[in-house]
Amino acid sequence: xxxxxxxxxxxxxxxxxxxIPGNRTVSARELLDVIHHQTSTLAGKNDIKGxxxxxxxxxxxxxxxxxxxxxxxxxxxSSVGQQVxxxxxxxxxxxxxxVDGECSGLxxxxxxxxxxxxxxxxxxxxxxxxxxxxxxxxxxxxxLARLVGKSKAKELIYSGDLIDAEEAHRIGxxxxxxxxxxxxxxxxxxxxHICTRSPNAIRIGGEVxxxxxxxxxxxxxxxxRDAFALCFSSFDQREGMQAFLDKRQPQFKGE
Amino acid sequence: MPYKKLRIEIMNRVGYILLDAGSxxxxxxxxxxxxxxxAVAQVEEDESANVIVLSGYxxxxxxxxxxxxxxxxxSPIDAFHLAELGQSLFDQIESCPKxxxxxxxxxxxxxxxxxxxxxxxxxxxGGLRIGHSGAKLGIITGFCGTHKLPRIVGKNxxxxxxxxxxxxxxxxxxxxGLVDMVHNENEFWQNVSxxxxxxxxxxxxxxxxxxxxxxxxxxxxLRTGCLLERETATHVNSLxxxxx
Numbered sequence: 001x002x003x004x005x006x007x008x009x010x011x012x013x014x015x016x017x018x019x020i021p022g023n024r025t026v027s028a029r030e031l032l033d034v035i036h037h038q039t040s041t042l043a044g045k046n047d048i049k050g051x052x053x054x055x056x057x058x059x060x061x062x063x064x065x066x067x068x069x070x071x072x073x074x075x076x077x078s079s080v081g082q083q084v085x086x087x088x089x090x091x092x093x094x095x096x097x098x099v100d101g102e103c104s105g106l107x108x109x110x111x112x113x114x115x116x117x118x119x120x121x122x123x124x125x126x127x128x129x130x131x132x133x134x135x136x137x138x139x140x141x142x143x144l145a146r147l148v149g150k151s152k153a154k155e156l157i158y159s160g161d162l163i164d165a166e167e168a169h170r171i172g173x174x175x176x177x178x179x180x181x182x183x184x185x186x187x188x189x190x191x192x193h194i195c196t197r198s199p200n201a202i203r204i205g206g207e208v209x210x211x212x213x214x215x216x217x218x219x220x221x222x223x224x225r226d227a228f229a230l231c232f233s234s235f236d237q238r239e240g241m242q243a244f245l246d247k248r249q250p251q252f253k254g255e
Numbered sequence: 256m257p258y259k260k261l262r263i264e265i266m267n268r269v270g271y272i273l274l275d276a277g278s279x280x281x282x283x284x285x286x287x288x289x290x291x292x293x294a295v296a297q298v299e300e301d302e303s304a305n306v307i308v309l310s311g312y313x314x315x316x317x318x319x320x321x322x323x324x325x326x327x328x329x330s331p332i333d334a335f336h337l338a339e340l341g342q343s344l345f346d347q348i349e350s351c352p353k354x355x356x357x358x359x360x361x362x363x364x365x366x367x368x369x370x371x372x373x374x375x376x377x378x379x380x381g382g383l384r385i386g387h388s389g390a391k392l393g394i395i396t397g398f399c400g401t402h403k404l405p406r407i408v409g410k411n412x413x414x415x416x417x418x419x420x421x422x423x424x425x426x427x428x429x430x431x432g433l434v435d436m437v438h439n440e441n442e443f444w445q446n447v448s449x450x451x452x453x454x455x456x457x458x459x460x461x462x463x464x465x466x467x468x469x470x471x472x473x474x475x476x477l478r479t480g481c482l483l484e485r486e487t488a489t490h491v492n493s494l495x496x497x498x499x
Contacts (some may be wrong), residue, residue, distance in 0.1 A: 197390035228397030240393030
């Protein structure tokens with residue numbers, strides 16, 4: 001397993017930083033397999049509270065555009081890619097992406113499957129594959145359209161142009177914009193802050209948001225009502241509310 | 256029966272429902288939610304009002320969420336019933352045939368944020384402080400917020416708001432699309448009234464048809480939505496034509 005394609009540094013605060021640098025020689029399939037392996041390992045570790053994905057100067061998870069795939073290979077790649085993105089969505093821990101350079105193609109697919117993206121002013125985003133006749137294949141067309149609206153998604157995918165971080169912020173593709181050089185530190189601070197919150201509430205909340213997004217509002221609200229009631233059988237709810245009343249910081253256990 | 260947690264004023268075809276729960280911040284207690292349901296039903300039936308404005312003006316808060324002192328001892332089934340009660344109010348606001356404007360005069364947290372999102376349009380004062388502190392309290396929101404928020408600001412901002420439990424400013428809320436307009440404190444109430452009165456001057460048949468159709472757009476595919484629009488427009492526009 002070429003682990004260097006996706007390295008993990010756990011920090012003392014229970015955050016795992018996954019670095020997926022740009023690589024000019026690796027295939028998308030190889031990258032997907034490594035990322036799947038690493039993220040599922042982290043998902044099963046109780047001492048890991050949250051994930052921060054980041055890249056290198058060369059961008060976030062850049063790999064060469066696929067050329068000459070057979071129909072069969074293309075179908076397999078898309079099916080594997082979509083499964084990997086769904087498994088990232090289901091990690092059950094907060095998972096954010098910090099981008100400094102270029103986040104395009106497969107990199108953007110992965111970023112879209114995480115909870116949200118933060119970036120520095122030098123970051124750029126897009127799906128440049130169209131020039132080679134390629135479209136997103138890991139769910140990116142669906143996630144992008146849902147996030148920024150159909151028109152913006154079409155503009156990005158049809159043109160293949162990369163947009164800068166400010167434009168990405170304006171259209172809601174990224175949540176926060178940081179000065180160049182500060183992104184990783186700021187993102188680490190943000191995910192550490194998020195991990196002081198109740199792991200239960202974050203996991204249940206994330207799942208309810210995802211599950212309810214594509215169904216009718218009435219059914220979605222029933223789902224929320226039941227998940228809300230479930231929270232009231234947890235240690236975290238009693239601890240969180242007691243801490244609020246006592247005006248102290250809560251100590252959550254995720255139980 | 257008189258109201259204890261709010262008052263109603265009707266002026267220039269606008270029905271104002273003003274929360275004043277008697278404490279520094281308006282809490283969405285069971286009593287307050289019940290009174291809100293009664294108040295919305297009352298203004299809905301009142302023919303002198305075309306539009307409803309929901310606010311905590313001139314207090315410090317719009318609504319600061321549920322009563323934690325009450326909720327800390329809740330069993331799961333108590334929580335289930337509270338969610339049901341809250342959701343029924345929000346459903347009532349959404350299906351109310353009159354446009355409902357949330358005038359966010361100040362602190363708008365948790366259930367208060369959900370209440371604001373059940374309204375059709377949100378106007379904020381410059382001093383707005385808005386957010387969802389569920390993850391800090393060990394819970395998720397139970398008043399439709401997990402579904403309304405992603406539909407209004409997109410999934411990614413929604414997850415950020417829930418996960419951080421942070422409090423956001425008026426400018427941040429405007430950037431995310433969580434509020435539609437922001438006005439300075441000293442012009443806030445006047446602008447709210449002017450805007451509400453302008454909408455209230457339009458025929459109610461057209462206003463409620465538009466509200467119904469736009470709400471339906473969220474949950475139907477485009478073809479069904481267009482069918483609905485054709486039927487509704489045929490009826491409403493001919494009605495309006497006859498009045499001219």
